[in-house]
Amino acid sequence: MTSTVESSRSGDRRAARAHRSHRAAVTPYLFIGPLVLVFAVFYLWPAIATIASSFFRWGILNPWQTQSPADWQFVGISNYGDTLASGDFWNATLNSAIWLVVFPVLVLASSLPLAILIWSTPRGASFFRSVFIVPMTISLAAAGVIWTFIYNPDPNKGLLNAALHLFGLDNASFTLGPLEIHAGHWLSNPGVLHLGFADIRLVNLFIIIPAVWAFAGFGVITFSAGLTSVPDELLDAARVDGAGRIQLIRHVVMPSLRPSVIVVTVISVIFALRTFDIVFVTTGGGPAQDSEVLAMLLWNQVFQFLNSPQGGLSAAIAVLMSVFMIVIAMPYLRATLKGNK
Amino acid sequence: MKSRWPIISLYGVLTVASIIWLVPVATATMISILPLDESSKGWWNADFSTVTLANFGRAWQYGLSQYTLNSVIISLVAVALTVTLGTVAAYAFARMSFRLKGTFYFLLITTMIVPVQIILIPLVPMFRTLGFNQGWAQYLGIAFVHTAFGAGWALFMMIGFFSQIPDEVLESARIDGAGEFKAFQKIALPLAIPGIVSFLIIDFVFVWNDLLIGLTVLDSDHRPLTVGLAILQAPHLNQDDLISAGSILAILPPLVLFAILNRYYVRGLFVGSVKG
Numbered sequence: 148m149t150s151t152v153e154s155s156r157s158g159d160r161r162a163a164r165a166h167r168s169h170r171a172a173v174t175p176y177l178f179i180g181p182l183v184l185v186f187a188v189f190y191l192w193p194a195i196a197t198i199a200s201s202f203f204r205w206g207i208l209n210p211w212q213t214q215s216p217a218d219w220q221f222v223g224i225s226n227y228g229d230t231l232a233s234g235d236f237w238n239a240t241l242n243s244a245i246w247l248v249v250f251p252v253l254v255l256a257s258s259l260p261l262a263i264l265i266w267s268t269p270r271g272a273s274f275f276r277s278v279f280i281v282p283m284t285i286s287l288a289a290a291g292v293i294w295t296f297i298y299n300p301d302p303n304k305g306l307l308n309a310a311l312h313l314f315g316l317d318n319a320s321f322t323l324g325p326l327e328i329h330a331g332h333w334l335s336n337p338g339v340l341h342l343g344f345a346d347i348r349l350v351n352l353f354i355i356i357p358a359v360w361a362f363a364g365f366g367v368i369t370f371s372a373g374l375t376s377v378p379d380e381l382l383d384a385a386r387v388d389g390a391g392r393i394q395l396i397r398h399v400v401m402p403s404l405r406p407s408v409i410v411v412t413v414i415s416v417i418f419a420l421r422t423f424d425i426v427f428v429t430t431g432g433g434p435a436q437d438s439e440v441l442a443m444l445l446w447n448q449v450f451q452f453l454n455s456p457q458g459g460l461s462a463a464i465a466v467l468m469s470v471f472m473i474v475i476a477m478p479y480l481r482a483t484l485k486g487n488k
Numbered sequence: 489m490k491s492r493w494p495i496i497s498l499y500g501v502l503t504v505a506s507i508i509w510l511v512p513v514a515t516a517t518m519i520s521i522l523p524l525d526e527s528s529k530g531w532w533n534a535d536f537s538t539v540t541l542a543n544f545g546r547a548w549q550y551g552l553s554q555y556t557l558n559s560v561i562i563s564l565v566a567v568a569l570t571v572t573l574g575t576v577a578a579y580a581f582a583r584m585s586f587r588l589k590g591t592f593y594f595l596l597i598t599t600m601i602v603p604v605q606i607i608l609i610p611l612v613p614m615f616r617t618l619g620f621n622q623g624w625a626q627y628l629g630i631a632f633v634h635t636a637f638g639a640g641w642a643l644f645m646m647i648g649f650f651s652q653i654p655d656e657v658l659e660s661a662r663i664d665g666a667g668e669f670k671a672f673q674k675i676a677l678p679l680a681i682p683g684i685v686s687f688l689i690i691d692f693v694f695v696w697n698d699l700l701i702g703l704t705v706l707d708s709d710h711r712p713l714t715v716g717l718a719i720l721q722a723p724h725l726n727q728d729d730l731i732s733a734g735s736i737l738a739i740l741p742p743l744v745l746f747a748i749l750n751r752y753y754v755r756g757l758f759v760g761s762v763k764g
Contacts, residue, residue, distance in 0.1 A: 172586070175584040178579060182577040182596070189611075193614060197607065207612060264502055264505075278506045288718060293515070360512065421605070424700060427700075442700075468605055469602045472601055
């Protein structure tokens, strides 16, 4: 990028350029240096420490200190073995898996139709877009708190139960095949979906819904951006050929939205795996451990019971989560890197 | 297509969806401006002549003032650091070639993907070692963490804005004998201001809304408002009035910023998405 225009110049200027290109060897590092330094100290180092500490047995009261490595008991990969053998881990993995599947699906299922509807409006598009984008500025902690008012089990206070009360359903319990529902207590025990190999706790769904509410705006923005790339001529041509509305969306609009669908899916998956805040404020992982996700199990193990030497186990979970995310997102990351060069 | 869609059902669906999307915030707002015994009957049954701002005053005195102050300080320091360091670095990545550029870029951009949990645990002993675990130093410590963690987003967004500047513009500055930093400061920076503002808002929203890092690395006197909200949210205390006031307080600053700079915010997200 710094290469200058090639043309015959006076020797004077050429000398100046030679001087400059010598300087240019250092200059870029002066520009990126400060950020790289902060990154190295506050990201790279702790990340390496997490990986290293996952091979030791230790607790947060006796943490990773380079000065006193003797306090640490090297245990090889047994933290990974113990983690993979623990029921708590698989319980949290199941709940995280629910997040990883349901959250992106609901984000797509809400934001894609909304974006297409908004795009189809002759007027007021920016107003409607704002309505769905605004919750994006709300923290998941605040979103969780706000939705606990909606979910309040008392039908005199909680809007959802008040609405169900009108139909006499505010305390309904029923079973539909493998699905067991207890209306009313949305954040304690709303029901279970019994699949042969696992029980899906519906409380996770009711924590995911506020997260989708807050996050759908990202989908709406991304799809709106994608929709601007739908070629008008193609739409006109298809219409002249007598294509119906559904056909038009399926064969003309959707193909142009493919990149946007990928972006929204990848970013939702990244957010779904990190989930901590909203679970922390709504249920704290309960009832029992019904909504405990991996991020929360990790946090509880290392920070809640300070005297138990479970730091290594938590570090192992952090490493497993990161490896999983890198594998999932690598193709996307590679495409991004290519796009930026 | 636009003329064929049944307009009424189109607006009907969008209006219903909008109402559903607005109800949660409306509910929290209503509970926050009604006395507790009124909102306990259901805010839709309340006597609206009793509307008051007293809940906000009580929540403020109850401890939210300190949490709010913490959030403001952390956000200002972290955003200032991230934007400053990120802008300078993004310029180099966009306009200069140097050895290991690809490696640095790859490492920094992974912060967007790898879950924050990978750094969380060692931060606690690290803060102790570096002296970031007490008093005011904690603000600086967490600001550095936010800077490191925001590096990927900063580059991802701002490189694009610097790349758009035409070569000739910067070249003319260099021929005039301006050093690389001068060219950046006098020419590139002013041209990239809209992009920087877009990133600034997104970074502010991100830092202001953080709960997990603040909860983990800060002591109870320095934690942000999100943590304060989680602590208010004790399930067996009947204090919906305080909780709702706190939640409104917590969502207000990013919301106001969004309202003022709406255009930049949306544009920033557009850039991030179109590039992928």
